Amino acid sequence: MLHANNTNPVKQSDDMGTLDEIAEVAKYQAGYVATYQLEVSRQMFSHHETKGRLERVIPGIYRSAAFPISEQEEHIVAYLWSREKGVISHQTALSLHDLSDILPKATDITVPDDEALPPQEPPPRTRVHRGRIPEEDRQWHHIVPITTVARTLRDLAVGGIHPDLLRQALEEARRRHLVDDELEWKIIRDLMTRREER
Numbered sequence: 001m002l003h004a005n006n007t008n009p010v011k012q013s014d015d016m017g018t019l020d021e022i023a024e025v026a027k028y029q030a031g032y033v034a035t036y037q038l039e040v041s042r043q044m045f046s047h048h049e050t051k052g053r054l055e056r057v058i059p060g061i062y063r064s065a066a067f068p069i070s071e072q073e074e075h076i077v078a079y080l081w082s083r084e085k086g087v088i089s090h091q092t093a094l095s096l097h098d099l100s101d102i103l104p105k106a107t108d109i110t111v112p113d114d115e116a117l118p119p120q121e122p123p124p125r126t127r128v129h130r131g132r133i134p135e136e137d138r139q140w141h142h143i144v145p146i147t148t149v150a151r152t153l154r155d156l157a158v159g160g161i162h163p164d165l166l167r168q169a170l171e172e173a174r175r176r177h178l179v180d181d182e183l184e185w186k187i188i189r190d191l192m193t194r195r196e197e198r
Contacts, residue, residue: 033062036060060120076144086109086112090147097146110128111130137151
């Protein structure tokens with residue numbers, strides 16, 4: 001006689017099959033995965049969460065229980081929330097470039113201004129900026145894209161940081177040979193314009 005828990009082996013097979021699909025994507029993203037990345041029902045994601053295999057970080061984004069919480073969790077989640085169209089920017093990018101002692105109170109992410117924002121609310125502690133960031137103005141920091149040093153400083157010169165902190169970052173970038181004279185002058189000019197507009 002078959003035991004009751006063996007009466008539906010196909011369902012059990014499907015159960016583990018979807019978990020393998022989720023794990024295959026999550027392993028390249030520090031354990032995180034978004035529901036839109038897979039043809040797996042939200043009910044199945046919830047099922048694996050109930051079983052303790054997944055942890056829901058925000059609606060639509062999960063972390064595999066097989067992975068520890070990443071130090072970059074807020075950045076990864078913000079990037080996945082943007083459906084991989086956003087770029088970590090402004091104060092957060094400045095911090096990741098290690099150009100300032102500033103500790104951002106939120107994760108800054110720039111999302112293309114010619115596309116609609118995702119229907120879900122942004123993750124907690126996330127500042128959403130709108131704008132276009134071409135390929136030459138972005139680079140990868142582990143598994144998330146961030147603005148380059150030059151683009152980060154230009155964005156912050158327009159607004160988003162105290163001028164004294166920006167000067168500190170500019171001096172550090174110059175010391176590390178990350179900016180040239182032309183860029184430095186442009187940033188200073190933008191700062192002067194910003195001050196005159198106040």
